[in-house]
Amino acid sequence: xxxxxxxxxxxxxxxxxxxxxxxxxxxxxxxxxxxxxxxxxxxxxxxxxxxxxxxxxxxxxxxxxxxxxxxxxxxxxxxxxxxxxxxxxxxxxxxxxxxxxxxxxxxxxxxxxxxxxxxxxxxxxxxxxxxxxxxxxxxxxxxxxxxxxxxxxxxxxxxxxxxxxxxxxxxxxxxxxxxxxxxxxxxxxxxxxxxxxxxxxxxxxxxxxxxxxxxxxxxxxxxxxxxxxxxxxxxxxxxxxxxxxxxxxxxxxxxxxxxxxxxxxxxxxxxxxxxxxxxxxxxxxxxxxxxxxxxxxxxxxxxxxxxxxxxxxxxxxxxxxxxxxxxxxxxxxxxxxxxxxxxxxxxxxxxxxxxxxxxxxxxxxxxxxxxxxxxxxxxxxxxxxxxxxxxxxxxxxxxxxxxxxxxxxxxxxxxxxxxxxxxxxxxxxxxxxxxxxxxxxxxxxxxxxxxxxxxxxxxxxxxxxxxxxxxxxxxxxxxxxxxxxxxxxxx
Numbered sequence: 001x002x003x004x005x006x007x008x009x010x011x012x013x014x015x016x017x018x019x020x021x022x023x024x025x026x027x028x029x030x031x032x033x034x035x036x037x038x039x040x041x042x043x044x045x046x047x048x049x050x051x052x053x054x055x056x057x058x059x060x061x062x063x064x065x066x067x068x069x070x071x072x073x074x075x076x077x078x079x080x081x082x083x084x085x086x087x088x089x090x091x092x093x094x095x096x097x098x099x100x101x102x103x104x105x106x107x108x109x110x111x112x113x114x115x116x117x118x119x120x121x122x123x124x125x126x127x128x129x130x131x132x133x134x135x136x137x138x139x140x141x142x143x144x145x146x147x148x149x150x151x152x153x154x155x156x157x158x159x160x161x162x163x164x165x166x167x168x169x170x171x172x173x174x175x176x177x178x179x180x181x182x183x184x185x186x187x188x189x190x191x192x193x194x195x196x197x198x199x200x201x202x203x204x205x206x207x208x209x210x211x212x213x214x215x216x217x218x219x220x221x222x223x224x225x226x227x228x229x230x231x232x233x234x235x236x237x238x239x240x241x242x243x244x245x246x247x248x249x250x251x252x253x254x255x256x257x258x259x260x261x262x263x264x265x266x267x268x269x270x271x272x273x274x275x276x277x278x279x280x281x282x283x284x285x286x287x288x289x290x291x292x293x294x295x296x297x298x299x300x301x302x303x304x305x306x307x308x309x310x311x312x313x314x315x316x317x318x319x320x321x322x323x324x325x326x327x328x329x330x331x332x333x334x335x336x337x338x339x340x341x342x343x344x345x346x347x348x349x350x351x352x353x354x355x356x357x358x359x360x361x362x363x364x365x366x367x368x369x370x371x372x373x374x375x376x377x378x379x380x381x382x383x384x385x386x387x388x389x390x391x392x393x394x395x396x397x398x399x400x401x402x403x404x405x406x407x408x409x410x411x412x413x414x415x416x417x418x419x420x421x422x423x424x425x426x427x428x429x430x431x432x433x434x435x436x437x438x439x440x441x442x443x444x445x446x447x448x449x450x451x452x453x454x455x456x457x458x459x460x461x462x463x464x465x466x467x468x469x470x471x472x473x474x475x476x477x478x479x480x481x482x483x484x485x486x487x488x489x490x491x
Contacts, residue, residue: 041057041060041062041063043063043064044065044066045065046123047067047140047149048141048146048149049141049146049176050139050149051138051139051151051172052138055133056135056136060126061126061127061130061132062124062127063125063126064123064124065122065123065125065138066121067120067123070303071117072114073115073142074112074143075092075113075121075142076110076236077092077110077123077139078111078138078172079125079137079138080136080137080138080243082136082137082170082171083134084132084133084135085132085133086127087107087128087129087132088128090108090109090123091104091124092124094115094117094121095118096117107128112211112212123138125138136172137171137173138172139170139173141176141236143209148176148271150271152169152173154175156270157270158177158178158250159252160179160252163249163250164177165247165248166237166247167246167247168196168198168239168245168246168248171244171245172242173238173245175237176234177235178233178234179233179235180231180232180259180262181231181233181260185226185227185254186226186254187225187226187233187253188222188223188253188254188255189202189225189250189253190221190250191221191237191248191251194247194248195247196244196245196246198239198245198246199240201216201217201219201220201238201240202237203236204225204235207229207233208231213227230260231340232341235250235252237250261286261287261335262340263283263286263331263341263342263343266331266342266345267280267282269345271347272347273347273350274347275350275351275352276352277349279317279318280315280316281294281316281318281329283314285314286314286333288336289340291311292311292331293310294306294331296308296319296328296330297328297329304328304329321349322349323349323350323351323380323433324348325349326347327347327348327349329345351434353430353433353435354379354430354434354436355379356374356438357373357376357438358427359372359410359428360441360443361426364444364445366418366445367419368414368416369414369424369443369445370412370414370415371390371400371412371413371414371428372410372411372412373412373428373438374428375409375430378407378408380432380433384406384431385402385403386402386403386404387400388428389427390424390427392422394425396426399429400415401413402431420446420451421446421447421448421477422444422445423444424444425440425441425442426443427439449468450488452465452467452468452485460491462489465485
């Protein structure tokens with residue numbers, strides 16, 4: 001590939017100046033040029049499946065992005081100007097500070113390349129003439145690797161016979177879909193724009209990260225192709241000019257429709273959010289597989305760590321994780337005929353509220369009771385505050401003093417000063433990373449016939465008996481309770 005010659009361009013400019021400017025000014029300009037060497041602005045890491053924005057400014061008119069790659073990985077980088085006179089050009093520098101391994105010079109916005117080394121690669125995005133500024137967007141794909149990210153979840157797995165929707169959000173955006181096929185299968189992929197100025201184009205990449213096996217370039221929405229390999233294929237959908245956005249639908253037909261060996265039905269599924277961190281990774285067993293390896297990590301800018309090796313069955317408990325993080329995982333199955341690569345999936349962890357149960361009240365008396373509950377799960381919090389809401393209706397209106405718990409188990413609270421023969425509602429409450437409630441329960445305080453001793457002289461009189469009878473007809477006490485009052489009158 002032809003590299004862009006920055007030194008030659010600088011020399012031509014200096015010769016032009018030497019003819020037209022006084023020698024002293026030439027020397028001053030030369031000192032400025034060589035005393036302040038241009039440095040690319042470090043934009044940091046870029047993730048597979050990610051689209052980022054940048055701005056090219058002087059004096060360097062360059063930005064740099066980094067990613068971890070392995071020899072044989074295929075990378076697709078698209079950098080598109082969105083403002084100014086910027087004419088983007090891409091250079092890829094390998095680990096070890098060697099010369100550019102690939103570039104899009106003299107003109108080009110799209111770099112499709114198979115890596116020749118392993119380690120930290122650097123992408124340099126510059127203006128073609130190194131003299132114009134402007135904004136741009138860059139999209140990065142790596143095979144194998146995640147095809148989506150949390151800010152652009154379009155893409156992922158597509159099954160034969162399935163139609164999915166997606167959006168090319170920005171001019172540089174690309175979406176990737178994967179399926180398992182076998183050599184000799186015929187596939188028909190149709191990607192049709194449904195909004196915007198999008199003009200869809202399809203590229204089909206084989207297992208093993210080789211170059212595109214088929215495409216619809218320079219124009220075309222329909223790819224009809226017989227597969228040349230067996231394994232996990234990748235479909236890349238982009239705008240033909242890589243400069244327009246819009247919505248689209250993509251459909252896949254495979255003949256025959258036989259499900260080929262692969263890693264199916266992962267849990268957590270791709271792009272999921274989970275709160276229960278006490279679960280396990282699972283996936284469908286692969287016919288004939290002798291064992292599995294599981295790879296996991298917080299990020300895909302670095303290779304995922306193998307945390308499960310020679311797993312005898314398609315499952316493994318989650319490792320320790322924290323909330324509000326994005327994690328990636330990947331499975332390889334091993335069969336007597338070879339290995340089967342899974343897709344790269346990601347999920348996000350979220351805070352989980354505690355779980356609490358309301359138990360029956362105990363020690364119910366005339367004006368007191370004990371409320372009971374059980375903290376079933378702390379969720380993702382290390383401490384949880386438990387209490388009870390209570391009152392004469394299910395609107396409650398009162399709350400017991402919260403108690404701090406650091407483990408699951410029963411808890412209780414004592415109530416006093418209650419009215420006799422009265423029904424009270426209550427429910428357990430737990431506050432940790434979120435708030436949860438138990439179900440509503442109720443109890444009725446016991447009846448004390450001396451409550452009708454209105455004058456407090458310790459004796460039930462006839463007027464007080466009549467009050468009890470009136471309460472009975474009003475439905476406030478039972479006939480048994482009226483008889484208790486009458487018995488005290490005759491005592």
